[in-house]
Amino acid sequence: MKRRWLRIRNYAEHSKVLVVLMLLICIITACSKTTEQEQQAEEQSSPASKVTVTIEGGSYIPNLSERIEIDWKSGMTVTDSLKQTGIVKISEEDGAIMSVGDVALDTKMGWGIVVNDEELRQPTAMEKIVGPGDTVVVFVKRMDVKTNSLPTAGLTLSIDGGTTIPEMTNTYVVSWKKNMNVNDLIDEFAQISLSDDGKQVLHIGQRKMEKTIDFTLKVNGKKMTVAEGRKLVLQPDDQIEFIITP
Structure with a gap:
């Protein structure tokens, strides 16, 4: 009877030890998982796990910043990072930037890209990791x-095609030229043919417009007639608006 009691006692003591060991293992495992989860959360929220895309309009488009x-x-390219911003539109044909937000550029200007202070000069560099x-x-x-030359100033042209020709709505940054006037912009960018008094749109490209289509001109927020705009010599950083209604 005494031996049996000793065996039971020894078994109970061993069981207690096993229970304690199992509890310790569970605690260590839980702590380890918590530490790993905290580390993963820190890595995900860390600034080092982000890519920063900065848009700089400079003196050409001061309000584009x-x-x-x-x-x-992992494996993200320059193109991927720009697309992920939601405001940079990339051409599917050559991979170049088409526009940023609602701003497009004329043929004499372009979008430059710098990655960590190094300018990408080749189109293939857009696939840089x-x-x-x-x-x-x-x-x-x-x-x-040219190298060491001063940058040429530009001006901003906004076209609102209204409900008549909404696909024409866009904003352009145009390189400024001496003695440039509104007519230069109408001919080159809008391809608009106006009535003699400049109040009505007759043609847009090859498309003939109805007599109810009106044309409004604004320069630096000030509404003026086309006749006045034709006489006005545009200056660097001017903001011109063409508004077609309806």
């Missing part, structure tokens, strides 16, 4: 600027 942080993913913490800067530049 934005800084966007996007989540970095970006890493966590990298910075991608998109800026406006002249396409024919």
